[in-house]
Amino acid sequence: MRKRLSVAGAVLLTVLAAVFVFVQPAHAAAGFSVANGRLYDAGGTEFVMRGVNHAHTWYPQQTSSFANVKALGANAVRVVLATGDRWAKNSAADVSNVISLCKANRLICVLEVHDTTGYGEQSGAITLDRAVDYWLSIAGALNGQEKYVIVNIGNEPYGNQGYATWATDSANAIKRLRAGGLAHTIMVDAPNWGQDWSFTMRDNAATVFNADPAKNTVFSIHMYGVFDTAAEITDYLGRFRSAGLPIVVGEFGFNHSDGNPDEDTILSYSQANRIGWLGWSWSGNGGGVEYLDMATNFDPAQLTSWGQRIFNGANGIKATAREASVYSGTTPTPTTPTPTTPPPTTPPTGGCTASYTIVNQWQGGFQGEVKVTAGSAAITGWTTKWTFAGGQTVSQSWNAALSSSGAAYTARNVDYNGRLGAGASTSFGFIASWNGTNPAPAVTCTAS
Structure with missing residues (x-):
């Protein structure tokens, strides 16, 4: 035009x-x-x-x-x-x-x-x-x-x-x-x-x-x-x-x-x-x-x-x-270039889902990412939860408000990435330590 x-x-x-x-x-x-x-x-x-x-x-x-x-x-x-x-x-x-x-x-x-x-x-x-x-x-x-x-x-x-x-x-x-x-x-x-x-x-x-x-x-x-x-x-x-x-x-x-x-x-x-x-x-x-x-x-x-x-x-x-x-000349927070798993072709119905990816790993530490995808309807906010099974501990995070209680972690959207259209996705990341093993936990997502 x-x-x-x-x-x-x-x-x-x-x-x-x-x-x-x-x-x-x-x-x-x-x-x-x-x-x-x-x-x-x-x-x-x-x-x-x-x-x-x-x-x-x-x-x-x-x-x-x-x-x-x-x-x-x-x-x-x-x-x-x-x-x-x-x-x-x-x-x-x-x-x-x-x-x-x-x-x-x-x-x-x-x-x-x-x-x-x-x-x-x-x-x-x-x-x-x-x-x-x-x-x-x-x-x-x-x-x-x-x-x-x-x-x-x-x-x-x-x-x-x-x-x-x-x-x-x-x-x-x-x-x-x-x-x-x-x-x-x-x-x-x-x-x-x-x-x-x-x-x-x-x-x-x-x-x-x-x-x-x-x-x-x-x-x-x-x-x-x-x-x-x-x-x-x-x-x-x-x-x-x-x-x-x-x-x-x-x-x-x-x-x-x-x-x-x-x-x-x-x-x-x-x-x-x-x-x-x-x-x-x-x-x-x-x-x-x-x-x-x-x-x-x-x-x-x-x-x-x-x-x-x-x-x-x-x-x-x-x-x-x-x-x-x-x-x-500043050094900002590390994160992943892009999610390794693409958004689903057919979005899940209702609410939201979350997927967990280990983006990069080194001795004693790793970089993780969680991708949140809205279901068949738009959402105005989201909360994800997971529990580490290998003693992992998060030291810094971005694009989410992160809290923990022992091995249990909760991440909520911040003001700029809570609203997602049907099937749309956003992601947040973190840097964490590990010792011995670093299994990927199951992540749940609740929409608001």
Whole structure:
């Protein structure tokens, strides 16, 4: 689906256009990397995007926007760039300046080429191959910035026509970028104006991921009118989680001309499942979708209702964003990259169930995880219980309120992960000691 932006009196066509930080044990990289369906920064810390889109290419003078979104709590910004094919080209020098603004404000830069928007349906849109030409032409501005930059090859690279080649074209684009020396995490947008109503990305994501020699690709779905129910949102995102493939919501709004997206579910499900998101957009919308501005005239003191929702609302940026550890240098609590057991295909009826996994084990200690899955109806809270039989003792935990009485442990949801839709899952983890044997206990779950 489409949205429009206006610049200098001209209406430019575009489209629809937790975070917690966790350490992945024994992991480090030159830049961002992907493991088991999760995104990690160069220090091996899990990074979950909580940020906004900024239309830099149409408003290059609005450089204060980076500081303003950071001051409101964002940890990432998706920056609109242009190749010169549809809009004025952002030079390598300009891109270098954008990256420096992100770094100065301790933001992760997701850089995207917008000229691909709606290819096959939108006049003037370019191919992913042409977008790769642009990225390689500015490689000098990108190389060495892998700790701070994610390369989003092309925004919404197909409209509602001609998208059958999305998988092949995306795979070839990734391979060309790698052959050209780009070692960054690559982000790939869905076709169908980003909304993938045909499930082309969903059903071919594994093939595209495996085509990346670095196995360092993240998928991006844009959620507007196609995603107007909780079931559609949780099913789509949940399938990527079950497949162990990294997914982010690269754009979404609270309203749109093609329908009314369920932003509350986007935010709550993403928070419960550690899925990143970037709302559209900071400011500058036109052509009938001005309501998607988060700030009036780029003024952070004039947040719109959408801006208030994104930054200050439930499961919004202020409540959930965590700065990338490449900036903070802190050492957060260890946890698992992802559950080893996928959510059940058919959810249990009523209440909730829980499963216990030993994620990692070493002499005298181990890392455990419990996954909670709602049954056939939504739940507003959960309590899990188990009793260790091998003398295990928990020393630290996260994503749950944990208490014990001897060997018996009780874990209850915290405020951000108690509400689960039917069949939806969340998880919590812990570090514990063991001596002799480390049998996995049976875990019960009670919903409220």
